[in-house]
Amino acid sequence: MKEKLVMIGNGMAGMRTIEELLKIAPDMYDITVFGDEPYGNYNRILLSPVLAGEKTIDDIMLNTMDWYEENNIKLHAGKRVNEINRIARTVISEDGTVEEYDRLLIATGSKPFIIPVPGHDKDGVIAFRDINDVDIMLDATKNHKHATVIGGGLLGLEAANGMMQHGMKVTVVHLVDTLMERQMDSVSGKMLKNSLQEKGMDFRMEAQTAEITGNGRVSGIKFADGTSIETDLVVMAVGIRPNIELAQKAGLHCERGIVVNDTLQTYDPRIYSVGECVQHRGDTYGLVAPLFEMVKVCANHLAQMGIGLYEGSVTSTKLKVTGIDLFSAGDFIGDESTEEMVMQDATSGLYKKLVLKDNKLIGAVLYGDTKEGAWYFQLMRSGQDISDMRDKLLFGESHLGDSGHGGDHILTMSDDTEICGCNGVCKGDIVQAITSEGLFTLDEVRAHTKASASCGSCTGLVEQILESTLGSDYETPEAKPICQCTDHTHEEVREAIRERKLTSINDVRRSLNWKTQDGCPACRMSLNYYVQSAWHNEAQDDPQSRFINERAHANIQKDGRYSVIPRMWGGMTTPDELRAIANVAEKYEIKDVHLTGGQRIGLYGVEKEVLPKIWKDLNDAGMVSGHAYGKAMRTVKTCVGKQWCRFGTQDSTALGIKLEELTWASWMPHKFKLAVSGCPRNCAEATIKDFGVVCVDSGYELHIGGNGGIKVRATDLLCNVATEEVMEYCGAFIQYYREDAHYLERTAPWVERIGFSQIEDMIVKNEEKRKYYNKRFLEAQKISQVDPWKERATGGVAPHEFASIKVVSL
Amino acid sequence: MSNWIEVGQLEEIPKQGSRVIKTNDFNIAVFRTVNDEVFAVKDACPHKQGQLSQGIVHDKKVTCPLHNWTISLESGEALGPDEGCTNVFMAKVESGLVLIDLG
Numbered sequence: 001m002k003e004k005l006v007m008i009g010n011g012m013a014g015m016r017t018i019e020e021l022l023k024i025a026p027d028m029y030d031i032t033v034f035g036d037e038p039y040g041n042y043n044r045i046l047l048s049p050v051l052a053g054e055k056t057i058d059d060i061m062l063n064t065m066d067w068y069e070e071n072n073i074k075l076h077a078g079k080r081v082n083e084i085n086r087i088a089r090t091v092i093s094e095d096g097t098v099e100e101y102d103r104l105l106i107a108t109g110s111k112p113f114i115i116p117v118p119g120h121d122k123d124g125v126i127a128f129r130d131i132n133d134v135d136i137m138l139d140a141t142k143n144h145k146h147a148t149v150i151g152g153g154l155l156g157l158e159a160a161n162g163m164m165q166h167g168m169k170v171t172v173v174h175l176v177d178t179l180m181e182r183q184m185d186s187v188s189g190k191m192l193k194n195s196l197q198e199k200g201m202d203f204r205m206e207a208q209t210a211e212i213t214g215n216g217r218v219s220g221i222k223f224a225d226g227t228s229i230e231t232d233l234v235v236m237a238v239g240i241r242p243n244i245e246l247a248q249k250a251g252l253h254c255e256r257g258i259v260v261n262d263t264l265q266t267y268d269p270r271i272y273s274v275g276e277c278v279q280h281r282g283d284t285y286g287l288v289a290p291l292f293e294m295v296k297v298c299a300n301h302l303a304q305m306g307i308g309l310y311e312g313s314v315t316s317t318k319l320k321v322t323g324i325d326l327f328s329a330g331d332f333i334g335d336e337s338t339e340e341m342v343m344q345d346a347t348s349g350l351y352k353k354l355v356l357k358d359n360k361l362i363g364a365v366l367y368g369d370t371k372e373g374a375w376y377f378q379l380m381r382s383g384q385d386i387s388d389m390r391d392k393l394l395f396g397e398s399h400l401g402d403s404g405h406g407g408d409h410i411l412t413m414s415d416d417t418e419i420c421g422c423n424g425v426c427k428g429d430i431v432q433a434i435t436s437e438g439l440f441t442l443d444e445v446r447a448h449t450k451a452s453a454s455c456g457s458c459t460g461l462v463e464q465i466l467e468s469t470l471g472s473d474y475e476t477p478e479a480k481p482i483c484q485c486t487d488h489t490h491e492e493v494r495e496a497i498r499e500r501k502l503t504s505i506n507d508v509r510r511s512l513n514w515k516t517q518d519g520c521p522a523c524r525m526s527l528n529y530y531v532q533s534a535w536h537n538e539a540q541d542d543p544q545s546r547f548i549n550e551r552a553h554a555n556i557q558k559d560g561r562y563s564v565i566p567r568m569w570g571g572m573t574t575p576d577e578l579r580a581i582a583n584v585a586e587k588y589e590i591k592d593v594h595l596t597g598g599q600r601i602g603l604y605g606v607e608k609e610v611l612p613k614i615w616k617d618l619n620d621a622g623m624v625s626g627h628a629y630g631k632a633m634r635t636v637k638t639c640v641g642k643q644w645c646r647f648g649t650q651d652s653t654a655l656g657i658k659l660e661e662l663t664w665a666s667w668m669p670h671k672f673k674l675a676v677s678g679c680p681r682n683c684a685e686a687t688i689k690d691f692g693v694v695c696v697d698s699g700y701e702l703h704i705g706g707n708g709g710i711k712v713r714a715t716d717l718l719c720n721v722a723t724e725e726v727m728e729y730c731g732a733f734i735q736y737y738r739e740d741a742h743y744l745e746r747t748a749p750w751v752e753r754i755g756f757s758q759i760e761d762m763i764v765k766n767e768e769k770r771k772y773y774n775k776r777f778l779e780a781q782k783i784s785q786v787d788p789w790k791e792r793a794t795g796g797v798a799p800h801e802f803a804s805i806k807v808v809s810l
Numbered sequence: 811m812s813n814w815i816e817v818g819q820l821e822e823i824p825k826q827g828s829r830v831i832k833t834n835d836f837n838i839a840v841f842r843t844v845n846d847e848v849f850a851v852k853d854a855c856p857h858k859q860g861q862l863s864q865g866i867v868h869d870k871k872v873t874c875p876l877h878n879w880t881i882s883l884e885s886g887e888a889l890g891p892d893e894g895c896t897n898v899f900m901a902k903v904e905s906g907l908v909l910i911d912l913g
Binding site: 422447448449450453454516517518519520521524525543544545547548549552556558560800804805806807808810 | 815817818822823824825826827829830831832833834835837840843844845858859860861864865866867868869873875876877878890891892912
């Protein structure tokens, strides 16, 4: 029989847990849900736009009543639970409904704090928490003129703005002199106040409410200093308190919230708790993003998968008031141990403050222009060392020398701007999917729209759209898992492969409790690469976990035929090689012969079964596979150097050939290109290659991390060397990249992610490390440098790949 | 009407892989999953006719090599946000021999 799971609290955190649980263990429990409100589950954070008339209740419903029915969940909507009996393991609601549980999930959220001043219980004094409160405010806008909001925090200002949109005169009463003092410093707080005043909002700052006056219904507020104002409605928005009464009554240990451990269990291990009602490591949370992090862990444990710990959250805030852009995160006040960077432009209404500690970003306040918020937040959460970008940090990510998508500003884009060029998805489609389908994560957007699901170059833009559409609801993943088959990140998986000596994909999946039996294309390809890169002597290749190009050693074309590109060492060729290529092209009636960007000749439109025959002919002429199809070393581009060129300083062609002989047939996280230029005129374009050499009179400049692809990036100069130590540096750099980068991460984003100085430390400053990595590279190459064409053309490897199993005439 | 034909031995198809049957008009891809189930679908992705036989086989699905559409081998339908369907042929294994029904 199935175990019974009962949940108390039909809110966002609780229902999200149930949804996650249904995804990973759909048939594990009979599920019953109790909710106070007579609705399905809605997105509480979007109540402000509903109040402002920008959205309707239907827009913000996350789970309709039908959804519960379709998923066989028993919903008691509108029934308040007033007892948990932990001995009998039952939950009893006000109307006497009794439900038994094997596991219980408490997600009772929080309740607004009502200041207990005289008159707080009068008609017309409300909080801002649920649909009912919104209805009362909307009603008041029809019959009354003047509303007062007590509390100038995030929620208070959103309530005030909402009522103002309906033509009410609104006064905000705040106890201290800075609005949103938990999210803003005094400068940005003043800028915010000015903007809101311009919109028509009134303020009473540093004002303490003493009494709410009126005869039955509220008519005014008296302050501690003796002054008073008239008002028809009072909205208290002075904070929330975790809703712990029920848990307390049941004898569960509570402090400010229900105390839970890192697996979201209360002191009674059968009882879990998530959301605003919990207290975890001393902290309570009132924003949605951290709740979703808890939810993932909790669902995982309910599904008895037993992995994942919740270790607390860093939070960020965005104010949802149209026309005001404000972002804050982390410790934005700072102390003696921190330093700050500030940019202030009162005329344009811009303010940016970053707080740094030990070369790491720990807090940020942005006012007026928040498009870099997501990036700063990511830097804070990843704890990345920012020394390499100090001079540009304040100006944002788009100033980091990125000439590809940099500078795109999502807020100014129209709805028909194409975001994902691969799949033709526009901004409007994405926003529509986020709001109508209730999406919160990048994966969800990909699954619903395909945006950023192909080449991934627009991932940053999609994340920005998520962030700007959802505000503080956006769930920035702290560390992204490899794929949906696991919660583990690339780093965690690589570490496990090394530490536990995992030498096959199956070992990895078993050892790390993969959620799927045989994975998906994304993790299979990554794992196949990772085990071989860590254990080149022992690991077995799994051809079925390679993309077809690497399995067939040719590049699949749009019509299913293939291309053949033989290696031309250092871009040099001979009449014999050219003759062999011409012969092959004629013999097999190859339609298109094309010069590639990597100084080679490509033959296009070859039927798969013909490939081994062509390879044999080319092998006979001394040519081998050019690996133009793989996540592998591709080519070494060269100029003719001092052999011919009057400006040449070194023999760049010969060096290119030596480098190609050193590095050919090496598998990489992504494609990898080299170039050698004979002088600083750089005709071989070495400064947009993964590893580029520019010859100078005194020796060789070594450049790394360049890329001419989706985003153009010029290389960083690694160092100068005088002799052909070039080879050792090249081997070491490649091996470090191979063992450190994520699968499908080219050197350019890798260098930016780990920081140039990290690579410099490892390859230039530390001779021992350099020699170590180079040695490992050479060892791996000994095994890897076998011509895959020859193995298949004459060596009898994988014949099934190139022949049909049967021919039938119908 | 059924028209079962012999395709070959199960061992001739790699686990998590596929082989192609050629007919006069079109190709059929025969798949073998990690659990040795067999499926057969027309070797053309509903999107741009990519050869599904060249894709990566996972669970009872195949991901097309051209644009990553994922197709259910049981129903021939595209999964996720993509929409489309390719023809499915009944397939079975009897004493190690793979058979499909050309109908």
